[in-house]
Amino acid sequence: MKPAPFEYLRATSVSEALEFLQHDDAKIIAGGQSLVPMMNFRLAQPERLVDINAIAELTEISEDGADIVIGSLVRHAEAMRSPLLARRLPVIAEAMRHVAHLAIRNRGTVGGSLVHADPSAEWPLLVALLNGEIIVEGPEERRYLAAEEFFIAPLVTDIGEDEILTAVRFPEPPSGAGMAFDEVARRAGDFAMAASGALVQVEGGVIRDLRVALGGVGDGPVRASALEEELTGKPVDAVSVADIAELACEGLEPMTDLHASAEYRLHLVPVLVGRVLETALARAAGGRA
Amino acid sequence: MSTRIDITLTVNGEEIVETVEPRMLLSDFLRDRLGLTGTHVGCEHGVCGACTVRLNGVTARACLTFAAQVDGARIETVEHLGTVASLNRIQQAFRKHHALQCGFCTPGFLMTVQEMLETLPLETDEEIRDALSGNICRCTGYEHIVRAVRELADEREGAAA
Ligand SMILES: Cc1cc2nc3c(=O)[nH]c(=O)nc-3n(C[C@H](O)[C@H](O)[C@H](O)COP(=O)(O)OP(=O)(O)OC[C@H]3O[C@@H](n4cnc5c(N)ncnc54)[C@H](O)[C@@H]3O)c2cc1C
Ligand code: FES
Ligand code: FES
Numbered sequence: 484m485k486p487a488p489f490e491y492l493r494a495t496s497v498s499e500a501l502e503f504l505q506h507d508d509a510k511i512i513a514g515g516q517s518l519v520p521m522m523n524f525r526l527a528q529p530e531r532l533v534d535i536n537a538i539a540e541l542t543e544i545s546e547d548g549a550d551i552v553i554g555s556l557v558r559h560a561e562a563m564r565s566p567l568l569a570r571r572l573p574v575i576a577e578a579m580r581h582v583a584h585l586a587i588r589n590r591g592t593v594g595g596s597l598v599h600a601d602p603s604a605e606w607p608l609l610v611a612l613l614n615g616e617i618i619v620e621g622p623e624e625r626r627y628l629a630a631e632e633f634f635i636a637p638l639v640t641d642i643g644e645d646e647i648l649t650a651v652r653f654p655e656p657p658s659g660a661g662m663a664f665d666e667v668a669r670r671a672g673d674f675a676m677a678a679s680g681a682l683v684q685v686e687g688g689v690i691r692d693l694r695v696a697l698g699g700v701g702d703g704p705v706r707a708s709a710l711e712e713e714l715t716g717k718p719v720d721a722v723s724v725a726d727i728a729e730l731a732c733e734g735l736e737p738m739t740d741l742h743a744s745a746e747y748r749l750h751l752v753p754v755l756v757g758r759v760l761e762t763a764l765a766r767a768a769g770g771r772a
Numbered sequence: 773m774s775t776r777i778d779i780t781l782t783v784n785g786e787e788i789v790e791t792v793e794p795r796m797l798l799s800d801f802l803r804d805r806l807g808l809t810g811t812h813v814g815c816e817h818g819v820c821g822a823c824t825v826r827l828n829g830v831t832a833r834a835c836l837t838f839a840a841q842v843d844g845a846r847i848e849t850v851e852h853l854g855t856v857a858s859l860n861r862i863q864q865a866f867r868k869h870h871a872l873q874c875g876f877c878t879p880g881f882l883m884t885v886q887e888m889l890e891t892l893p894l895e896t897d898e899e900i901r902d903a904l905s906g907n908i909c910r911c912t913g914y915e916h917i918v919r920a921v922r923e924l925a926d927e928r929e930g931a932a933a
Contacts, residue, residue, distance in 0.1 A: 484816065491777060491794035491840045512841075519836040520817035523797075532794070534841060560830070584906020585887060586824050586831040671905040 486522035493534040497541070497649060501622055503533040504645045511535055511647060513556060513595035516587050541594070541649060544568060549655035555594025555648045559583070562593065572613065572653060574662035574680060578605040581664075584672040594648040602637045602738075603674040603699040605666075611704035612662075612680040612696035613653045621646040634703030657684040657692045661767030663759040666698070667751050669742065675699045676743035677751035679731075681759040685770045690717050695756055700737040700748050707731040707756065719770060724760045728753035779843040783808070784852040792839040799823045799834035802849060810850035810879045814908070821907030824880040825849050831887045850879035853886070862886060862924060869920040873911035880907050885921055894925040 494500035503509060510529035512518055513536065521527040535541065541556035544565050551571050553562065562568055563579035582588055582596075582605050596606040597617060610617065611630035619626045619642055626646075633641050642648060656662070666678035678698035684691045693714045695707040710730040714722060737748040764770040780789050783806060790805060797816070802808045802825070814820035816835045823834040826848040854860035859867065862885050872878045881904070888894060888903045900921045901914070909917065 485797070485800075486795045488775070488793070488795050490775075491838070493841075515836050515838075515841075516818060516833075519797075519838075523816045523835070532838075536841065584821070585884060585903060586821065586833050586906055587818060589827075589830040590832050590836070671902040 484523055484525060486519075487525055487528040489529055490531045491534065492531065493537055495537050497538060497620055497647060500533055500535050500538065500647050501620065501645070503531070504647070505622070506531050509533055509644070511598075514558065514587075514591040515595075516583070516591040517595060517599040517601075535647070546571075547652070551653045551655075552650050553593055553653070554650050555592060555597075557593050559588040559591050559593075559596070560585075563588065572656065572662070574612070574664050574682070575609060577662075578609055578664040578678075578680065581605055581666050581668065581672070581675065581678070587672075593651060597633070597651065598640055598642055598648055600634055600638050600640045600703060601674060602701060602703055603676070603678065605664075605675075605678065605698065607634055607704040608678055608680055608696050608698040609664075610651060611706055612682055612694055613656065614694075616652045616654075617648060618650045618652060619646050620649045627652075630704055636702045656682060659686075659768030660684040660692065661763040661765065661770055663762035663766065665755055665758050665762075667755065674742065677737075677748050677755055679752070679755040679759045681756070681763040683760070683763040683767045683770060685719050685764070685767045688718050688720065688769065690714050690719055690722070695731060695760070697731065697735070697752060697756075700735050700752060705735070707733070709733040710756070719764065722764075724757050724764075728757040728760070731756040777840040777843070779839060781842050781844065782846045784848055790839075794838060794840045796839045797835055798825070798837040798839050798842060798847075801839035802834060802847075805839075808849050808851055812876055812879055814876070819908070820877070821880040821884065822877055824883040824907070826852075826883060826887070831883055848883075850882055853882055861927075862889070862920075865920040865924050866917070869916045869923065871912060871917040871920040877907060877909040877911075881909070881917060885924065888921065889924055889928055894921065897922060900925070 492503045509531040512532050512534050541554040543554045545552050559582045563576045568575045617628045617633045662682045664680040666675035668675050680696045682694045697705050737745045739745045776791050799813050802811045812822035814822035818833045818836045825834045854863050
């Protein structure tokens, strides 16, 4: 099918984009990899499209003090290849390999993925795992949102129609932390049936900081807090990942859909959590060999 | 409402100046306006890969890009690879290994394989299959496409050594 008619405006700065968004029915287009399919099927029929691809200030990956800042227009493929991210947050490249296919990674953006908010998508999970802060700019103010504030429901976020997501800011990970990501999908590049990321810091043989994030099993990315609490403070040698991975299922109510049943997703969670925890522990300084 | 957009772009090395309606997809622009029907249209939602072209040097789905967005861009389509009389190396390998039957998916595969050979190590067949995952073929069962890419990747290593 073909999209319904619309007005096309190309913004060259954030302030210009905000101006163009002052309209009853305007939508931002970034990579177009989620929006254009919806327009082709006429599931979305915005009257005005505001193209942000020419806004150079949104395309950077940079360090701000100890923080790492990723502009909303950074493409999945760029994040995957970034030497800065490989050094500071290697788990991002590890996750990007699972995002769609070559041509889609070349176009799709961080900001588009976060605002599209597919519960199986990798970027939302990474923001939850790495305690990222989503930066949103509106006509009046700039807002900073954590994952649990930003993601409201599948395909629904806290961003307003007149706002633009400009960047996501990641704090420096705990020193010596090991990180890992893995997922299970029907085919390479398909949306995950379940996904998991882990971050572990070990000091003097004790787990100091532990985070486990899950995708594909809730309304948005979720943190396995019962598991996190159980393991934090434990001597690393006393931890049997196989025994505790089930804890990650606590409180989960995954969906059954075309791709996988709720039961199967719940089966995948401990499997994936086991894998990423073992890998992250092996990668952590002072962790398991 | 601005209903016409003027665009200037390079397609297969040739400068093109046209006026388009904002909602015109790049795939339709290439096929209907420029007569470049090598770019195929299967699903129009990014899944099948038949419409894959090169946009400023990297692959992109023509069905998920509006023609209005490519003002100033450089585009290459399958017509840029080789001609019937003079197939390029990727096309030759596809022919040799029977990597096509009906040929509907082939333009997209050729464009994808070109980028794979330029950017990926392709050490294992699994890696080749992974990189081809964005292109769907209903005829070949993929095996022969993987063989064609394997030969091209090995040949590339030979040339580099
Ligand atoms: C075949 C296929 C497979 C895919 N597989 C995966 C996958 O496995 N994992 C995955 O994560 N994704 C997958 N995707 C989606 C892909 O990652 C998209 O790139 C992403 O979801 C949207 O990013 P985009 O830049 O293309 O956004 P667009 O499509 O341009 O926009 C998406 C939405 O976000 C809004 N928006 C975009 N940028 C901003 C901004 N800066 N501020 C405010 N609003 C904004 C738009 O208005 C729109 O509502 C797949 C897509 C396809 C077609
Ligand atoms: S027609 Fe573009 S991906 Fe199928
Ligand atoms: S050769 Fe027929 S679809 Fe691939």
